[in-house]
Amino acid sequence: MRDVEVNKLFKKYLSGQCTAEEKAWLESWYLQHEQVGLRSLTPDQLEEIYQSSLPLRDRAPRHLTRIRTRWAAAAMLLLVLSGLAIVWLNTSDQEGTPLAQLTDAQDIGPGGNRAMLTFSDGRSVHLDESQEGVRMAGTEIVYLDGSPVRDGEAVNVDQITVSTPVGGEYRLVLSDGSTVRLNAETSLTYPVKFTGERRVSLQGEAFFDVTKDESDAASPNPFIVQTNGQLIRVLGTQFNVSAYPDDPAERTTLVEGAVDVQSKATLTAVRILPGEQAIVTEKDVITQIANVDQVIAWTNGYFWFENEPLSSVLAQLSKWYGVEFQYDNRFTTDKLYGMIDRDKRLSQVLHVLESTNVVKFLVNDKTIYVHAHGN
Amino acid sequence: MNMVDREKLSDEVLFSLSRKGDATAFHEIHKRYKGILLVHAYKKLGDFEEAKDLVQDLFLSIWQNRKRLPDTQNFSGYLYRALRNRVINTLLRKNVKNKYLDGFKKFYQEGRNETDEYIRERELAQQIEREINALPPKMREVFRLSRESQLPNRVIAEQLNISEFTVKNHIKKALKALRAKLGRGAHIFFIF
Numbered sequence: 164m165r166d167v168e169v170n171k172l173f174k175k176y177l178s179g180q181c182t183a184e185e186k187a188w189l190e191s192w193y194l195q196h197e198q199v200g201l202r203s204l205t206p207d208q209l210e211e212i213y214q215s216s217l218p219l220r221d222r223a224p225r226h227l228t229r230i231r232t233r234w235a236a237a238a239m240l241l242l243v244l245s246g247l248a249i250v251w252l253n254t255s256d257q258e259g260t261p262l263a264q265l266t267d268a269q270d271i272g273p274g275g276n277r278a279m280l281t282f283s284d285g286r287s288v289h290l291d292e293s294q295e296g297v298r299m300a301g302t303e304i305v306y307l308d309g310s311p312v313r314d315g316e317a318v319n320v321d322q323i324t325v326s327t328p329v330g331g332e333y334r335l336v337l338s339d340g341s342t343v344r345l346n347a348e349t350s351l352t353y354p355v356k357f358t359g360e361r362r363v364s365l366q367g368e369a370f371f372d373v374t375k376d377e378s379d380a381a382s383p384n385p386f387i388v389q390t391n392g393q394l395i396r397v398l399g400t401q402f403n404v405s406a407y408p409d410d411p412a413e414r415t416t417l418v419e420g421a422v423d424v425q426s427k428a429t430l431t432a433v434r435i436l437p438g439e440q441a442i443v444t445e446k447d448v449i450t451q452i453a454n455v456d457q458v459i460a461w462t463n464g465y466f467w468f469e470n471e472p473l474s475s476v477l478a479q480l481s482k483w484y485g486v487e488f489q490y491d492n493r494f495t496t497d498k499l500y501g502m503i504d505r506d507k508r509l510s511q512v513l514h515v516l517e518s519t520n521v522v523k524f525l526v527n528d529k530t531i532y533v534h535a536h537g538n
Numbered sequence: 539m540n541m542v543d544r545e546k547l548s549d550e551v552l553f554s555l556s557r558k559g560d561a562t563a564f565h566e567i568h569k570r571y572k573g574i575l576l577v578h579a580y581k582k583l584g585d586f587e588e589a590k591d592l593v594q595d596l597f598l599s600i601w602q603n604r605k606r607l608p609d610t611q612n613f614s615g616y617l618y619r620a621l622r623n624r625v626i627n628t629l630l631r632k633n634v635k636n637k638y639l640d641g642f643k644k645f646y647q648e649g650r651n652e653t654d655e656y657i658r659e660r661e662l663a664q665q666i667e668r669e670i671n672a673l674p675p676k677m678r679e680v681f682r683l684s685r686e687s688q689l690p691n692r693v694i695a696e697q698l699n700i701s702e703f704t705v706k707n708h709i710k711k712a713l714k715a716l717r718a719k720l721g722r723g724a725h726i727f728f729i730f
Contacts, residue, residue, distance in 0.1 A: 164646055169639050173630040177623065183653075190658045191651035192642050193622060194665060198584030201577065201669065208586050212573045454559055467561055500598060502565060518590075 259525030259532050262513055269526060271509040274347055274483045277331030280304065280315070283322040288314050290325075296334025296344075297325070302355060307334065317355045326350035327367070329485040332461075337363075341386065344370040344462055347482045348407070357384070364389040368405040370462045375399030393443040397422040403459050409478075416440040416458040424448065466503040473499060473522070477533070484509045490533035549613040557604045564604075568597050571614070575621050578666045582625045588632075592624050618662050 175181050176189050204212075260269060276295055281287040290297060294306040297315075304315035304323075317323060325335050327345045335343045338356050345351060349367025361376070365388055375398055376383040388395040390406035392413050400420025406413040415424050417435045424441040425432040431448045435441045440453035460467035466483075468476050476499050477488040483505060503512050513524045513531070525532040547555075547563070549570070555563035572593060579589035600607065600620070610616045629638045652658050 164643050166639050166643075169642050170630065173626060177627055177630065183655075187651045187653045187655070187658070188646060189626070189642075190622070190655075190662075192645040193582075193626065194652075194658065194661055195645065196638065196641055197581055198637065199581060201581060203584075204580070204586070208580075212576055456559070456561060460561075469561075500601065502561060 259527035259530070262510055262517060262524055262526065265510050265526055269528075271484050271486060271529070273506050273508060274330030274332060274485070276333055278325055278327045278333035278345065280312070281324040281326065282317060282320045284320050286314065288312060290333065296336065296342075298336030299338040299355065307336070321354055322352055323355060324350055324352040329482055337361075339374055339376065339386075341371065341373040343372075346370075346405075346461055360384055361386040362389065363387070365404055365406060366391065367407055368403070368461075370401070370403045370459055371397075372401045373397050373399050392427055392445070393441075393448075394425045394427065395422055396425070403462075405458075411444055413443045414440055414458075415443075416453045416455060418455055418459065460502070461505065464505050466501075466505060468499045468501045468503075471499050473533075476501075476516075480509075480512060484512075486529045486531050488531050488533055550611060553613045554609060556601070557607060557609065559604070564601055567613075571617060572597070574666055574670055575617070577669045579621065579625055581669065583628060583632075588628065592628060593621075596620055596624055614663060614667075615659055618666055619659070621666075622662060 172181070172185055172189060176186065181189065276290075276292050278290045279287055280290060280297070290312065291306065294308065294310075296307045297304050297312055298307060302317050302320075304312045304317060306312060325333060325345065327333050327347055327349050329348050331345075331347050333345050335345065335351065335353075337343065337353055339361060341361075343351055343363075346368035349365070349369055351363055351365050351369060353363040361384055363386075371386075371388065373386045376386075378384065383398055386397050386399075388397075388404055390404065390413055391408065392406065393415070395402070395404060395415055397420065400422055401418035402420075402422055403416045403418070404414070405416075415422065415435065417437050417439055419437050421434060421436060422441075423432055423434050424443065426443045426448045428445050429447060433441050433448050433450050435450055438452060438455055439450050440458070441448060441450050454469065457467045457469055466476075466479055468479075473490070477490070480486070480503075481488055486509065501515075503515065510526075513526075516522055517524065523534045525534065547566070549567065552563040552567050556567060575593045575596070576589055579592050580586055583589050583592070596617075600617075652661070
């Protein structure tokens, strides 16, 4: 057999045009073909393989109840950059520390349970980071485990705002039993006690689990979420709202039940059903089918990127780690797929992004420069 | 969606969930197989980074095409075939210093192949799954644990199938049987 015949056979095989005999030859050969032995693996490579076959550990329950039971920890998973050739910012004048040289002190931990309460009388209270959330108990605010929030009385107060900083998340149970889970850099303003219509206002991202109003079965009081650009009207349901000021589109994604979404700008209203998403922009309202699990992945403790540009990935990371990414906008055509555990330290997250061999980071305090790999 | 612990589901169920867009199920599959596929691809290609890329591309392509992929009763078999295809493709593309050409020619001259596709697939699976044994014990243990979740299907499959055959000794047996049928002096060869 000549080389070209072997090549031809391989090509035929790959295009699925081999005869059964040819296939038998190639596949039998494949079985005994070996380029290198496993002894040639370096300790680092072995460790890498080891890490990738670690079984999932159960994650401590840190999620909203009801919808999701214990999800296995979503550690970092395939993160692949693909797409068009990209032009990177020439960052030779920027200085920073490569990940490999980053000390523990320079590394940045993940976000956590951080939030603050602000009362309409002007007082504000920092909430305990060892607690997951607060709930309304009459005119008092207590942690979910029942312990009181210091200075948490809301006697001569009608509105309360709970807000999370960058790198914060918190849970809130309202006086009607509805729960709200706030993502980072989010604030929710609500009345101490609901009378009639239940109305809250939101900036940022939150997951709502709204109870049905039982006081009057014939005409239950609606629950209304007001954002900068829309009104979301529900009776009892679970949905996620993302309405960040730096994002021109506000998204409402429905898990169950039904919600009505109305644009403040155009007054257009749509009703979405479970699995659908309403996107409100200044111009219009559209609905589309959404990957609900992806949208609410953050409530289960991980980021889930699917066909997202690097800019969107970095924007989400920057809200959780409190860092700023410096990069050239021109490479936004690149798409990313992946999942990242929100409990990981920043260096670990950046490392998994670097392992794509496309992107490289230089860390300078809270500013992170994004380079093309090899620069 | 049914919220059962993903770690306890069989590959086939996980794949079925993945096809419907369940990323945690897919993540579990990825966790289960990434290590052994990487080891296998490394052995066949001799380049760790390339093996990593190949395995990553394979998973990405499965995820991207999840809606179009057919359901399977033997997910690992499907995965291993897909891996083999990609390795062969890479060998051809990279033409690894013509090593594979010579290797194939030599193999061909020796005149032995396994005609039974089923046995080849089985051997491939055993090879991939056994390669982990060449690795340090802590890694073997981890792999073993990560596989236990899917035991029922597997155990049954193992017991139904021929056990512990390598292609070589199976071929020996097959040739013996054929010779007996054809009578002494008969030779088996293929031409194409």
